[in-house]
Amino acid sequence: MIRRSANLVLFCIAAALCYGMQVSKPHYADLTGPIPVYGRIGETVDARGFSLKVEKVAFARKLKTSAFGAQKVLTTGGVWAIVTAEIAAGSTSTTIWGGIWKGPTGLRYDTTERLLSVPGAPPYFIEPGLPKKVRFVFEFPTDQANGATLLVSNARFFALDSEARITLGGVTSGGSNSPTTMETFDLDQPI
Amino acid sequence: MAVVDTSDDGVGDGRSGVERKWRRRALWALVVLVPLTLLETSYESVLTLLRDKDFVARDVPWGSATHFGGSDWQLTDLRAALGMKGLAPDAIPVLADFTVTVGDPDLQKLWLGCKVFLVDAQGRRWTPTSSVSLRAPGDVTTCGSATFSGAKKGDKLKIRETFLVPKDATATIRAAVGVGSERPYYLRFERPKS
Numbered sequence: 016m017i018r019r020s021a022n023l024v025l026f027c028i029a030a031a032l033c034y035g036m037q038v039s040k041p042h043y044a045d046l047t048g049p050i051p052v053y054g055r056i057g058e059t060v061d062a063r064g065f066s067l068k069v070e071k072v073a074f075a076r077k078l079k080t081s082a083f084g085a086q087k088v089l090t091t092g093g094v095w096a097i098v099t100a101e102i103a104a105g106s107t108s109t110t111i112w113g114g115i116w117k118g119p120t121g122l123r124y125d126t127t128e129r130l131l132s133v134p135g136a137p138p139y140f141i142e143p144g145l146p147k148k149v150r151f152v153f154e155f156p157t158d159q160a161n162g163a164t165l166l167v168s169n170a171r172f173f174a175l176d177s178e179a180r181i182t183l184g185g186v187t188s189g190g191s192n193s194p195t196t197m198e199t200f201d202l203d204q205p206i
Numbered sequence: 207m208a209v210v211d212t213s214d215d216g217v218g219d220g221r222s223g224v225e226r227k228w229r230r231r232a233l234w235a236l237v238v239l240v241p242l243t244l245l246e247t248s249y250e251s252v253l254t255l256l257r258d259k260d261f262v263a264r265d266v267p268w269g270s271a272t273h274f275g276g277s278d279w280q281l282t283d284l285r286a287a288l289g290m291k292g293l294a295p296d297a298i299p300v301l302a303d304f305t306v307t308v309g310d311p312d313l314q315k316l317w318l319g320c321k322v323f324l325v326d327a328q329g330r331r332w333t334p335t336s337s338v339s340l341r342a343p344g345d346v347t348t349c350g351s352a353t354f355s356g357a358k359k360g361d362k363l364k365i366r367e368t369f370l371v372p373k374d375a376t377a378t379i380r381a382a383v384g385v386g387s388e389r390p391y392y393l394r395f396e397r398p399k400s
Contacts, residue, residue: 108333140337143330144372145297 049168049178056184062177064109064169065141069100069181070148074160075200078152082133088199089129093156097200098165098183102139103146113137114151115166118159123166127154133202148206160186160194260321260384260392268396275317275385276310281395284381287340287368296372299338300324302381303346304365308357318386320349322367325394327378334367342366349383 054060059068074096078089089095102111113126114137130136130152139149151165165181186194266272271280283303290299302322310316324332334348346364347355357363371379384392 106329107331108335140335142297142332142335142370142372144375145294145370147294 047174049174049176051180052177054179054181056181058181060179060181062105062167062169062179064105064107064176065111065179066103066105067100067167067179067181069098069165069183071099072183072186073097073099073200074186074194074196075198076196077199078130078202079199080130080133080202091154093154094160094194094196095127095200096153096155096160096194097202098151098153099148099206100151100167101146101148102141102167104141104143106143108140108142109169111137111139111141111149111167111169112171114153116153116155116159117164117166118155119162120159122155122159124153124155124159127152129154130202135202135206150202150206152202157193157196256390257386258319259390260323260382261390262392263382263394264391266393266395268399271305271307272393273309274383274393275320275387276308276312277316278307278309279383279393280305280307281381281398284379284395284398286376287338290338290340293338293370296374297370298373298376299335299340300332300369300371300376300379301340302367302369304363304381304383306352306363306365308359308361308363311357311359311361313353313355313357316385316387317349317353319384319389320353320386321384322349322365323382323384324369324371324375324379325382326371326375326380328375330375332369332371332375332379335370337370338368340368 050063052060052062054067054069056069056072059066074094076091076094078095078097080087080089096116098114098116115126116124118124126137135150137149137151139147141147151167162185163183165183166178167181168176168178170176264272264274266279266281268281271278273279281302282305283301285301287299287301293299302324304322322334343364346366348367349365352363352365355363380394380397382392382394
């Protein structure tokens with residue numbers, strides 16, 4: 016009787032263990048995806064191949080820039096976010112292809128391609144011992160500004176490599192859902 | 207319907223003795239088989255990893271040529287290009303010049319993934335940069351271009367790569383070369399004597 020009870024208890028434990036393992040098993044995409052390294056504005060985040068320190072985030076309705084001797088103003092139906100950061104290579108030269116602005120609802124916005132011809136736009140080639148100040152520029156609807164996360168990796172199509180995830184936090188004020196936004200951001204001004 | 211007696215009588219003792227012996231053998235076999243299985247399943251991955259990385263350095267004395275990837279490689283110069291504008295204050299462009307005498311002309315096979323790089327005393331590595339462009343004589347090429355140049359046996363190729371390194375690294379940097387057919391080995395050249 017005792018032996019049967021012990022077997023039953025063992026069976027229940029095994030079943031509970033199997034169920035626990037099944038429900039807690041990470042999704043395949045998580046197992047083979049990027050390895051997150053978390054940080055905040057002002058902190059230096061050390062990923063495997065590079066380090067990143069986000070210094071500030073600004074929002075603007077227009078971007079002013081010059082390329083090939085001509086000045087142009089870029090407008091948007093949403094908002095421009097300009098993230099100023101310092102990036103540095105680890106022990107080997109590497110490339111930062113851009114960043115991703117992950118909004119509060121999980122929507123992901125790549126660095127804008129409207130600035131491809133502008134000097135200072137990604138990709139950023141970084142060398143060991145030579146940190147570089149850069150700007151990541153994004154364009155998205157205003158409701159994606161608050162509570163966002165910046166994702167930066169040094170691999171374009173990667174798996175099982177580290178990805179810096181910087182919590183950008185709250186950027187709104189006065190109970191509005193829009194960030195504090197300047198009229199025009201001049202990209203020609205030195206970083 | 208067959209009935210199996212599983213009680214521990216005398217016959218059972220004899221059978222369980224044999225069983226115990228085989229159970230022991232099976233457990234010892236696991237000690238051998240598990241590592242062998244791991245080795246077999248990871249063998250290709252380990253080989254791929256080794257073929258993809260420059261792990262083991264072969265040091266080459268200054269001024270001498272070494273047979274590598276079917277050809278003879280000689281570092282002819284490693285120097286800083288000073289006075290360039292528009293660079294970070296700490297950044298120094300460095301040029302590495304090689305003369306390569308082609309032995310086996312199947313460069314597309316032997317030099318696949320050809321990589322010239324700089325290493326310093328701290329183990330940092332710099333790959334060629336596109337941030338700096340310096341004029342070079344017409345017969346000077348890069349390692350990647352040379353691979354597809356159709357060079358013949360006996361041709362002498364002049365290869366130059368440009369790097370951007372911090373000032374503090376210039377005292378110890380050394381030029382290095384890796385090619386697909388020789389990995390995980392790579393050549394690490396002694397610095398110029400002068």
